[in-house]
Amino acid sequence: MIISPAKFIKGSISLPGDKSISHRTALIASLANGTSEIEGFATSLDCHSTLNCLRNLGVSIQETKNKLIIEGINKTGFYTPKITLDAGNSGSTIRMLSGILAGQSFTTTITGDESLLRRPMKRIVTPLRQMGANIQATNSDFAPLTISGGNLQAIKYDMPIASAQVKSSILFAGLFAEGNTIISEPTATRNHSELMLKEFGANITSKANIITISGESKLTACHYNVPGDISSAAFLIAATILLPNSELFLQSVGINPTRRAILDVLLQLGANIEFINTHIQHGEPVSDLLIKSSNLASNDNTRILKGNIIANLIDEVPILSILATQIKGGLVIRDAGELRVKESDRIRSIVDNLRSMKVEVEEYSDGLAINGEQNLIGTEINSMNDHRIAMAFTVAGLIAKNNTKIINSECVDISFPNFFSKLASVTTYL
Numbered sequence: 239m240i241i242s243p244a245k246f247i248k249g250s251i252s253l254p255g256d257k258s259i260s261h262r263t264a265l266i267a268s269l270a271n272g273t274s275e276i277e278g279f280a281t282s283l284d285c286h287s288t289l290n291c292l293r294n295l296g297v298s299i300q301e302t303k304n305k306l307i308i309e310g311i312n313k314t315g316f317y318t319p320k321i322t323l324d325a326g327n328s329g330s331t332i333r334m335l336s337g338i339l340a341g342q343s344f345t346t347t348i349t350g351d352e353s354l355l356r357r358p359m360k361r362i363v364t365p366l367r368q369m370g371a372n373i374q375a376t377n378s379d380f381a382p383l384t385i386s387g388g389n390l391q392a393i394k395y396d397m398p399i400a401s402a403q404v405k406s407s408i409l410f411a412g413l414f415a416e417g418n419t420i421i422s423e424p425t426a427t428r429n430h431s432e433l434m435l436k437e438f439g440a441n442i443t444s445k446a447n448i449i450t451i452s453g454e455s456k457l458t459a460c461h462y463n464v465p466g467d468i469s470s471a472a473f474l475i476a477a478t479i480l481l482p483n484s485e486l487f488l489q490s491v492g493i494n495p496t497r498r499a500i501l502d503v504l505l506q507l508g509a510n511i512e513f514i515n516t517h518i519q520h521g522e523p524v525s526d527l528l529i530k531s532s533n534l535a536s537n538d539n540t541r542i543l544k545g546n547i548i549a550n551l552i553d554e555v556p557i558l559s560i561l562a563t564q565i566k567g568g569l570v571i572r573d574a575g576e577l578r579v580k581e582s583d584r585i586r587s588i589v590d591n592l593r594s595m596k597v598e599v600e601e602y603s604d605g606l607a608i609n610g611e612q613n614l615i616g617t618e619i620n621s622m623n624d625h626r627i628a629m630a631f632t633v634a635g636l637i638a639k640n641n642t643k644i645i646n647s648e649c650v651d652i653s654f655p656n657f658f659s660k661l662a663s664v665t666t667y668l
């Protein structure tokens with residue numbers, strides 16, 4: 239994809255449904271008693287990987303234009319899949335579904351694409367084995383995973399790393415375990431699973447980073463509305479902030495406190511973002527957003543992002559790094575070592591591509607430092623087949639001198655199909 243320098247953005251864009259929430263609706267509705275209707279389910283390839291796996295486990299899922307209809311199997315009705323399950327590029331699919339597979343009395347093998355085969359799985363294998371599942375991992379840490387489950391016992395687990403996928407995997411296994419499973423998080427991560435399990439009737443409580451779920455929980459089908467994806471919105475918000483005379487309206491964006499840190503950081507740096515019609519939907523805060531061009535500046539209190547906030551903006555670091563190049567005072571991001579085990583090593587992908595755009599950036603093992611007010615020069619960008627790198631550098635291309643070419647740009651479909659056409663529909667070029 240070739241990106242030309244832009245003049246301004248004006249208009250509104252309909253967002254894809256939240257990817258994290260969509261995965262969870264499909265998984266939880268499959269385990270419920272009755273028929274669930276899910277509106278606004280994500281169109282992303284990752285969420286379709288979850289649907290494909292569930293269909294191979296015998297779940298009936300119908301897709302209409304903007305709605306999914308899922309016939310729940312009431313916790314015990316999965317069939318042994320005839321094939322190896324394929325999670326594609328999706329860490330959420332393999333890690334969260336493994337928790338459910340750990341509760342099944344049959345054997346399943348689950349695999350994924352080249353990127354997924356490089357991502358660490360010991361983080362779920364260890365607690366699921368403690369609960370009683372028999373799991374074989376490749377080289378003791380990687381997919382394919384072969385899982386023989388059933389007869390799980392509840393555990394008390396102190397998570398060594400902050401990961402909502404790991405937390406969710408254990409919570410889902412907890413639905414099949416005898417007793418109360420208790421999980422303690424090192425810092426609060428996205429809590430969509432907890433909110434949704436409650437919405438579907440599970441016996442679950444959450445207090446001060448400790449979550450308890452009962453193995454006797456019964457799930458009842460729901461009619462669920464998925465909000466727009468804040469992580470997808472972040473690219474559009476950044477482009478609007480960066481281009482002068484710009485204004486963008488985004489409807490129904492999920493602004494859960496464990497996901498909205500990107501907005502809080504931008505507001506602190508001086509962004510003009512208005513929240514309209516904020517309300518609660520299935521326990522999840524949702525709002526329309528009106529974004530206008532803004533001059534961002536950091537100070538001694540806001541220049542360094544580290545510690546607990548990082549888990550709540552981990553997926554937004556690529557676009558935050560592009561914003562940092564324009565922020566008066568720049569930004570430093572630390573405690574973000576998890577970025578090295580995402581769809582690509584995102585610290586490397588950001589650093590290498592920023593340097594090829596002639597930006598000065600310092601790389602740390604757990605983050606990066608970027609001076610502000612730098613000029614970007616359009617060039618060839620290696621997306622590393624990572625959707626968030628491709629979209630972040632598309633925004634970089636809008637504010638760069640000369641054209642920018644994104645290699646393997648089709649990877650944006652992993653989380654945001656039609657990203658390029660939607661962005662172009664509101665952009666006026668120089």
Ligand code: S3P
Binds near residue numbers: 400
């Ligand atoms: C996700 C959790 C995060 C995030 C990912 C989606 C989720 O991953 O980066 O994009 O939906 O639970 P980790 O759990 O590995 O931190």
